[in-house]
Amino acid sequence: MNTLSLSARAGLLKPSPTLGITAKANAMKAEGIDVVSFAAGEPDFNTPEAVNEAAIAAIRAGFTKYTPSAGTPDLKKSIVAKLERDNGLKYTPEQIVVSCGAKHSVYNTMQVLLDPGDEVILIAPYWMTYAEQVILAGGVPRVVHTTLESGFVPTYDQLREAVTPRTKAIIVNSPSNPTGAVFGHQTLKEIATLALRHGFWIVSDEIYERLVYGDAKQESIASLGAEVSERTITINGCSKSYAMTGWRIGFAAAPVPVAKAMSNFQDQVTSNPTSFAQKGAIAAFNLPPDEVEAMRQEFEARRNLVVSLLRQIPGLRVPEPKGAFYVLPDASAHITGDLKTDIDLADYLLQEAKVATIPGSVFEGPGHLRLSYAASRADIEKGVARIAEALARRNA
Ligand SMILES: Cc1ncc(COP(=O)(O)O)c(C=O)c1O
Missing domain, CATH: 3.40.640.10 (Type I PLP-dependent aspartate aminotransferase-like (Major domain))
Structure with a gap:
């Protein structure tokens, strides 16, 4: 028995593919590649100023x-x-x-x-x-x-x-x-x-x-x-x-x-x-409720934009999400030939379209791709256009 072995529990853990793909996309960005990321699960807004000020004041007052x-x-x-x-x-x-x-x-x-x-x-x-x-x-x-x-x-x-x-x-x-x-x-x-x-x-x-x-x-x-x-x-x-x-x-x-x-x-x-x-x-x-509401309204506009653009791509079935900031289209019609799984498809889109998405099988939703629309409207337009082109190229 190797006394330097790790616990069985440590062996149970699967690395987070979401963080893995985000890291890959970030590494490409660091190399100067223009990657559009729909991978991240976080709002792209700044933390509201009143929140920052309260924490800074707390530090200054010695609340540490x-x-x-x-x-x-x-x-x-x-x-x-x-x-x-x-x-x-x-x-x-x-x-x-x-x-x-x-x-x-x-x-x-x-x-x-x-x-x-x-x-x-x-x-x-x-x-x-x-x-x-x-x-x-x-x-x-x-x-x-x-x-x-x-x-x-x-x-x-x-x-x-x-x-x-x-x-x-x-x-x-x-x-x-x-x-x-x-x-x-x-x-x-x-x-x-x-x-x-x-x-x-x-x-x-x-x-x-x-x-x-x-x-x-x-x-x-x-x-x-x-x-x-x-x-x-x-x-x-x-x-x-x-x-x-x-x-x-x-x-x-x-x-x-x-x-x-x-x-x-x-x-x-x-x-x-x-x-x-x-x-x-x-x-x-x-x-004040207005401040949170302004962020919600922007997410709603982005949802409407991303759904309408994705729906123009042949072979994608695109649901209308009712909340959060993710959309989970069914992309199984594009999982053909050398692309055997949604993981292959997400990898293809990252390499060929320079767009990061998360394969649905990560969430027990194989055949789908998750796109986070916590991204600017300009990035949504650019990223979805690149996906459309890369998929059309395969089907040409
Ligand atoms: C469903 C769900 N619950 C909880 C969390 C984690 O939130 P927190 O940043 O507060 O740990 C996330 C983050 O992605 C999430 O998607």
Whole structure:
């Protein structure tokens, strides 16, 4: 036995292809190649100035030491107020755990909910981190596959068939990365009904809540009633709605025993999220609604642009995303000849069109490509034109 071996757990981890492709595209850019990137999962806007100023003032005032692990009382208070104002949810500060990004909140949640062999229902195509974090906690992902035809929304029967005696939780992500689906009231009610009937937890990742378009409405599943809220962990944060991806502030709002367990867990793993970033987060949650609305409107205009341009490309089937900043066209008609998978296709587009996209199989959505439209309108026009040309060249 090699005493210098790594743990079995370390071997379970798959590298993030999203970060891998982004790194490849960045390396090409560094070589001076003009790459248009639709890969990144982050807003291209600057963090609002009021947020920056609050954090700078906090540093100047010496607010640079440890804080309580689960967040400062002030930040928890502003999160409680935000949840009531924006989501119609009633929580107390002891139910809030602030972490180093929503990704960390999901991680803590899996660690405190799952025992080995516990199953978690994931609705595919899904953010791949969910599956990895379930597996890291010893759990087993149980995947429900949705399609473009159904707007990437699961049916009640599909969900019911995924429930087993080992079902411990379901992860709901609406608006969704990578599909842009926004689940309606009826779908949320069906999920809640199953969770109540079969006794499992609901983990609701609402990180894209502010980014919904047209007549789509984001609804927090915990607002369906006290008995639903008692089994729901609502996760959210600053990254996407306030252009604060680098600040690393996310939070979970959970029943008291879950919040306590997560807080104890975090005590031993990371301690508090960065002190002055927490001050910035308070400013973010108190931003005038106009400022966030301006970003949402720009994303909506970009969504409309990217969808209309992609729909002009023969062989792509392009859904209209209702939220977040991703579109997931079905490109399977272009997976032919030497391009055997969506990974080959994404690679072809990067090499030949100098456009970075993410292959759908990363999200258990093979045959698709994910394009993030967190890019300028000029880049959207240039990038989609290049995709159209590169695909036409293959078919010529
Ligand atoms: C669905 C979803 N949840 C959570 C996150 C992570 O957010 P944070 O930056 O707060 O960790 C992302 C980021 O890509 C995401 O797509």
